[in-house]
Amino acid sequence: MWRGGKGEAREPRMTGMAWPAGPGEVGRLLAGTPLMARELPAFDAGAAPGAPGELFARWLAEAVAAGVPDPHAVTLATVDADGAPDARVLALRNVDVDGGGWVFATDATSPKGAQLAARPVAAMTYYWPARGRQVRLRGRVATAPPDVSAAEFHARSPRSRVAGLVARQSEPLGSLGEWTDAADAAERRLAAEPDAVPPGHTVYVLWADEAEFWQGDAGRRHVRLRYRRDADGGWRRGLLWP
Numbered sequence: 206m207w208r209g210g211k212g213e214a215r216e217p218r219m220t221g222m223a224w225p226a227g228p229g230e231v232g233r234l235l236a237g238t239p240l241m242a243r244e245l246p247a248f249d250a251g252a253a254p255g256a257p258g259e260l261f262a263r264w265l266a267e268a269v270a271a272g273v274p275d276p277h278a279v280t281l282a283t284v285d286a287d288g289a290p291d292a293r294v295l296a297l298r299n300v301d302v303d304g305g306g307w308v309f310a311t312d313a314t315s316p317k318g319a320q321l322a323a324r325p326v327a328a329m330t331y332y333w334p335a336r337g338r339q340v341r342l343r344g345r346v347a348t349a350p351p352d353v354s355a356a357e358f359h360a361r362s363p364r365s366r367v368a369g370l371v372a373r374q375s376e377p378l379g380s381l382g383e384w385t386d387a388a389d390a391a392e393r394r395l396a397a398e399p400d401a402v403p404p405g406h407t408v409y410v411l412w413a414d415e416a417e418f419w420q421g422d423a424g425r426r427h428v429r430l431r432y433r434r435d436a437d438g439g440w441r442r443g444l445l446w447p
C-alpha cells in the first residue's frame with residue numbers, strides 16, 4: 206500500500222492496519238470455493254516443442270476451443286521509475302511464434318507507457334481456468350515503429366478507435382458527462398478524419414527471455430515447464446518443482 210500521487214515520494218502506509226482476526230465472511234466464501242476441482246488435461250512436458258511461442262499458440266488455440274472467455278486477456282506487470290510494481294489486464298494482439306514476441310498496444314502517455322519508457326521490461330501472466338493452465342513470460346519490451354502502430358490502430362473497430370482517440374487514459378475524470386462529451390467529439394473527428402491516429406497509440410512487443418507453462422492438476426500434481434533464452438537466441442528448457 207503506497208501513499209502519494211504521481212511524482213510524490215512513496216512510503217508504505219501501514220498504520221491502523223490490523224491483521225484479519227479470523228476467516229470472516231470473505232475468508233469463508235473463499236475456503237468454500239474449491240480451486241481447480243475439475244477434470245484437467247494432462248501435459249506431456251517431454252513432448253513439448255522446442256520454442257515457447259509454439260507451445261503458447263497450441264495452448265491458446267486449445268483455450269479458445271474450450272470456450273475460455275477472453276482467452277487473450279493478459280495481466281501485464283511493469284515497474285515504475287521508483288521500482289514499485291504495477292499490473293493491469295490488457296488484450297494480447299499477436300504473437301511472433303518463432304521469435305518469442307508477445308504483442309500488445311496502449312497509449313504511450315498512460316501510466317504503463319511511462320513505466321515502460323523508464324524501464325522497458327515487463328512480465329505477462331495468462332490463466333485459462335477451463336484448462337487449468339497458466340503461462341508466465343518475462344523479458345524486454347520494444348516499441349514498434351510509428352507506421353506499425355498506426356496500421357494496428359486502423360485495423361480496429363470504429364468503437365475501439367473512438368475510445369482510443371479520447372485518450373487521457375488513467376487521468377482523473379470529473380464526471381461521466383465529460384467522458385461522453387469527449388467520446389462524442391472523438392466520434393465526430395473520426396467521421397471527418399477516418400485515418401486519425403492518437404499520437405500516443407503504440408504497439409509494444411515483449412521479447413520473452415523466460416517463459417513458463419504451468420498445467421494444474423486437481424490432485425495438486427502440477428507440471429511446470431520453463432524455457433530460457435540462450436545467448437545465441439535458442440531455448441533451453443527444464444521442469445520446475447511445483
Ligand SMILES: Cc1cc2nc3c(=O)[nH]c(=O)nc-3n(C[C@H](O)[C@H](O)[C@H](O)COP(=O)(O)O)c2cc1C
Nearest residue numbers: 278293294295296310311312315316317318374375
Ligand atoms: C479484458 C481487458 C482488456 C483490456 N485491454 C486493454 C488494451 O489492450 N490496452 C489498454 O491500454 N488497456 C486495456 N485495458 C484497460 C487496462 O486494464 C487499464 O485499465 C488501462 O490500460 C490503464 O492502465 P495504466 O493506468 O496502468 O496505464 C483492458 C482491460 C480489460 C479488463
